[in-house]
Amino acid sequence: MIGNFIYNTPTTLRFGKDAIKDLPGVMARYGKTVLMTYGGGSIKKSGLYDRVKELLSDFDIVELSGIEPNPKYDPSVIDGARLCKETGVDVILSVGGGSVLDCSKAISVCAKYDGEGWDLISGKVKAKAALPIVDIITLAATGSEYDMGCVISNTAINDKRAYLDPLMFPAVSFLDPEYTFSVSKWQTACGTADAINHVLEQFFARPCSIFNDGVMISALRSLMTNVKIALEKPDDYAARSELMYVCSWGCNGILSNGAGYSGWPMHSIEHALSAYFDITHGAGLAIITPRWMKEILSDETVERFVTLGTQLFGFDKALPDNEMADKVIEAFYSFFESTGIPMHLAELGVKAEKIDEMADHILEFDSTNEPWMYAPIGKDALVRILTESM
Amino acid sequence: MIGNFIYNTPTTLRFGKDAIKDLPGVMARYGKTVLMTYGGGSIKKSGLYDRVKELLSDFDIVELSGIEPNPKYDPSVIDGARLCKETGVDVILSVGGGSVLDCSKAISVCAKYDGEGWDLISGKVKAKAALPIVDIITLAATGSEYDMGCVISNTAINDKRAYLDPLMFPAVSFLDPEYTFSVSKWQTACGTADAINHVLEQFFARPCSIFNDGVMISALRSLMTNVKIALEKPDDYAARSELMYVCSWGCNGILSNGAGYSGWPMHSIEHALSAYFDITHGAGLAIITPRWMKEILSDETVERFVTLGTQLFGFDKALPDNEMADKVIEAFYSFFESTGIPMHLAELGVKAEKIDEMADHILEFDSTNEPWMYAPIGKDALVRILTESM
Numbered sequence: 001m002i003g004n005f006i007y008n009t010p011t012t013l014r015f016g017k018d019a020i021k022d023l024p025g026v027m028a029r030y031g032k033t034v035l036m037t038y039g040g041g042s043i044k045k046s047g048l049y050d051r052v053k054e055l056l057s058d059f060d061i062v063e064l065s066g067i068e069p070n071p072k073y074d075p076s077v078i079d080g081a082r083l084c085k086e087t088g089v090d091v092i093l094s095v096g097g098g099s100v101l102d103c104s105k106a107i108s109v110c111a112k113y114d115g116e117g118w119d120l121i122s123g124k125v126k127a128k129a130a131l132p133i134v135d136i137i138t139l140a141a142t143g144s145e146y147d148m149g150c151v152i153s154n155t156a157i158n159d160k161r162a163y164l165d166p167l168m169f170p171a172v173s174f175l176d177p178e179y180t181f182s183v184s185k186w187q188t189a190c191g192t193a194d195a196i197n198h199v200l201e202q203f204f205a206r207p208c209s210i211f212n213d214g215v216m217i218s219a220l221r222s223l224m225t226n227v228k229i230a231l232e233k234p235d236d237y238a239a240r241s242e243l244m245y246v247c248s249w250g251c252n253g254i255l256s257n258g259a260g261y262s263g264w265p266m267h268s269i270e271h272a273l274s275a276y277f278d279i280t281h282g283a284g285l286a287i288i289t290p291r292w293m294k295e296i297l298s299d300e301t302v303e304r305f306v307t308l309g310t311q312l313f314g315f316d317k318a319l320p321d322n323e324m325a326d327k328v329i330e331a332f333y334s335f336f337e338s339t340g341i342p343m344h345l346a347e348l349g350v351k352a353e354k355i356d357e358m359a360d361h362i363l364e365f366d367s368t369n370e371p372w373m374y375a376p377i378g379k380d381a382l383v384r385i386l387t388e389s390m
Numbered sequence: 391m392i393g394n395f396i397y398n399t400p401t402t403l404r405f406g407k408d409a410i411k412d413l414p415g416v417m418a419r420y421g422k423t424v425l426m427t428y429g430g431g432s433i434k435k436s437g438l439y440d441r442v443k444e445l446l447s448d449f450d451i452v453e454l455s456g457i458e459p460n461p462k463y464d465p466s467v468i469d470g471a472r473l474c475k476e477t478g479v480d481v482i483l484s485v486g487g488g489s490v491l492d493c494s495k496a497i498s499v500c501a502k503y504d505g506e507g508w509d510l511i512s513g514k515v516k517a518k519a520a521l522p523i524v525d526i527i528t529l530a531a532t533g534s535e536y537d538m539g540c541v542i543s544n545t546a547i548n549d550k551r552a553y554l555d556p557l558m559f560p561a562v563s564f565l566d567p568e569y570t571f572s573v574s575k576w577q578t579a580c581g582t583a584d585a586i587n588h589v590l591e592q593f594f595a596r597p598c599s600i601f602n603d604g605v606m607i608s609a610l611r612s613l614m615t616n617v618k619i620a621l622e623k624p625d626d627y628a629a630r631s632e633l634m635y636v637c638s639w640g641c642n643g644i645l646s647n648g649a650g651y652s653g654w655p656m657h658s659i660e661h662a663l664s665a666y667f668d669i670t671h672g673a674g675l676a677i678i679t680p681r682w683m684k685e686i687l688s689d690e691t692v693e694r695f696v697t698l699g700t701q702l703f704g705f706d707k708a709l710p711d712n713e714m715a716d717k718v719i720e721a722f723y724s725f726f727e728s729t730g731i732p733m734h735l736a737e738l739g740v741k742a743e744k745i746d747e748m749a750d751h752i753l754e755f756d757s758t759n760e761p762w763m764y765a766p767i768g769k770d771a772l773v774r775i776l777t778e779s780m
Contacts, residue, residue: 003406214605
């Protein structure tokens with residue numbers, strides 16, 4: 001069954017080899033003064049920085065560089081918003097991965113708000129306007145290029161928030177798979193793990209339908225097959241292009257229209273991990289995934305595991321349900337491990353003594369235990385998942 | 391591989407039981423004077439007409455009724471555009487199936503054009519503006535509620551044109567599966583056949599990807615499974631809701647981004663059939679489909695048949711390719727037949743003596759023989775397909 005939903009994703013995708021040749025014409029629709037945001041300089045190494053500057057030689061460009069993974073409210077969002085206000089920026093051009101884009105989205109609303117920006121991000125105040133955003137995405141992972149969300153950390157209060165507003169849909173996203181050829185094995189594996197988790201967060205929900213299940217299982221099959229190829233052969237265009245496209249579908253709802261909202265519990269757990277230990281988002285998700293699955297497995301949820309077992313992994317339909325579920329959980333564990341992700345949080349520097357505090361933090365700031373959720377879990381379960389993940 | 395593409399679908403879907411309760415608020419965004427378009431009166435029988443009038447009691451409503459299947463430029467489009475100009479319509483509300491909506495889309499551009507509307511529809515002149523369109527769709531079939539196209543017949547010159555323009559994306563589409571409970575078995579079967587054909591027109595294209603193939607096969611599986619349920623039990627909400635949702639994906643490109651454009655040859659053939667004999671679009675497509683498949687089957691195309699055979703129908707992977715292809719063609723024939731569609735054009739009133747003229751017409755107005763197409767076919771092949779279909 002397809003349940004009630006409202007859906008709109010107004011972003012234009014411009015996908016493919018040298019798609020950015022059309023950048024000047026696209027940018028000109030929004031104005032002349034551009035805030036160009038980027039990260040640690042990989043776009044300078046790859047030549048993308050020079051290419052963009054050359055394409056936009058007729059524009060006035062203000063730069064904000066050094067945006068960090070797990071982007072921070074202070075200094076990046078604050079600095080960006082201030083620059084926009086001071087220089088009268090018309091449009092933001094985000095060049096980089098999901099973190100740069102998430103930061104740019106937060107800047108886009110904070111630049112149009114006179115109060116404390118964190119009040120918007122934390123949901124205290126509703127944004128009324130935003131600068132338009134164009135992005136060139138260089139990492140297949142978060143899907144930020146095709147959704148209205150951003151995740152921003154506030155290190156002063158150990159908080160990491162997922163903030164959603166339709167004002168933050170990018171106007172136009174450029175996706176050229178060739179810019180992902182230089183992405184490291186580690187980032188390729190973690191980016192794909194993030195995207196796989198986006199699908200799973202939506203797959204474990206009700207009601208189900210043949211169509212949504214099939215679309216999500218196709219996404220998982222594509223991600224799991226193509227990441228193996230890309231890890232072996234980083235410049236395989238076919239694999240990189242499919243990873244990039246499928247990742248873009250991750251978080252805008254198109255995978256699960258009418259399927260209900262699960263509450264994204266694994267992301268809630270990972271956001272606490274990243275807030276406390278600044279670990280790589282996708283790695284945290286990969287480690288949590290099989291432990292979360294084990295925790296929520298029950299007579300009520302086993303049908304989802306059976307569907308994954310038969311349709312994604314091709315396991316024997318005659319297997320007893322619980323055996324099938326165990327095999328599915330093992331299959332995800334082995335898959336993530338095979339992409340080079342260490343499957344224990346301790347290896348990423350997470351300290352067991354913080355588990356109790358993190359569990360409280362999750363329940364206070366994110367919540368995994370609302371009655372409307374697909375499989376609500378309380379503190380004991382959170383502690384078990386985190387302990388098992390160590 | 392995902393090839394280069396540009397994609398944007400700005401329409402908002404408002405899906406589900408009693409979704410139209412929000413109609414007044416949505417309409418108010420666009421103005422106060424509404425052209426309400428509908429067909430032969432089935433919306434009066436179902437109570438939808440009264441419900442809409444009640445919801446929009448604060449609006450000024452001008453009505454255009456009697457829009458026919460295979461909607462006609464003269465009189466419907468011409469009358470609608472004239473009404474809009476005379477009464478200063480702000481927004482069009484289309485209430486009905488794909489034909490009513492297609493007609494409304496054509497009206498939306500013709501209402502903003504001072505010359506002969508057919509010049510827009512036939513592609514001679516590019517439209518510069520359009521009235522906004524809101525629709526309440528009552529038939530799961532064409533996908534017009536989520537795309538920028540319309541198909542309009544000009545009986546004076548035996549022409550039926552597919553006309554595309556981003557100006558014609560509906561602003562908002564309301565989809566309430568309950569309004570399809572009263573759709574007849576014949577229209578349910580033909581609507582689904584139309585949607586199945588939309589998927590197949592995109593499936594037979596290059597390049598392919600795991601993801602696009604999986605999404606399209608999921609759409610086919612969903613349509614083929616749910617139509618059987620809906621034919622047995624017309625008020626099955628789960629089946630009707632899934633049919634309605636999957637149909638909406640048919641023609642906006644989301645099924646096949648980066649997969650190349652096939653040229654939609656089966657639609658080109660069917661448009662000639664409808665233009666000459668005014669047959670039901672979906673029935674014509676169902677009849678043509680297996681014959682077209684047989685005609686284009688070759689060493690180059692057999693891979694597409696094998697993918698359908700193994701992934702959609704679950705046929706034995708060990709079967710020789712050509713045997714697999716034959717089984718796929720037979721499976722589609724049997725499926726359409728099982729939904730109650732007569733599998734011979736003669737039964738719909740098509741006359742064999744027009745085949746030669748229709749083949750010429752297709753090549754002149756629609757074309758199936760361009761070198762960039764997936765499987766170009768010339769006059770001899772068109773005559774064979776039409777003759778086999780009789």
